[in-house]
Amino acid sequence: DAKTTQPTSMDCAEGRAANLPCNHSTISGNEYVYWYRQIHSQGPQYIIHGLKNNETNEMASLIITEDRKSSTLILPHATLRDTAVYYCIVRPSSTGTASKLTFGTGTRLQVTL
């Protein structure tokens, strides 16, 4: 699986957009970018994933660069409840099967008043 690089920590003011970057310069053509987050003492939570097009759901937006070597997770209006460790993961995806998720160290996002 391609390796990802994320900043160790970030701060964001409540109500502002949180933009979390991820570098994955060795990503292969069949590999997807997944984002998960882990709020303190809870299990990781799936946020969003994408291949090459930008994606949006009720939680966040995922922007993937045209060369696919980096991506940004955007939380449009961060709240204190978004304080968590955010993991960017790259893994292949095959129809009808699942492959294991390998978690790195992630970015610790602190949302402040």
Next chain:
Amino acid sequence: DAGVIQSPRHEVTEMGQEVTLRCKPISGHDYLFWYRQTMMRGLELLIYFNNNVPIDDSGMPEDRFSAKMPNASFSTLKIQPSEPRDSAVYFCASSLADYGYTFGSGTRLTVV
């Protein structure tokens, strides 16, 4: 849906004792994963199953660890004998093919 259910939430045991962690995946999910999380090593995949069959157990640390999935609605992770270095939070997750994983709340294991 109640989500992925793990039990117990907390377990404190003495070194040398057998420990059994339990997991009930989401109904209809065909994959089940066991992870371990420690401060030093982060989240590590121990083993995963597809349709109740173990697919990859390369993350199981040693023979003291074993996992079973007797049916689609139940899995166990057993440590025998337990050691203090096994202290960690153990997470179970399930998924339907390549859709996002759903994790349980975890079992915090302390071996004294």
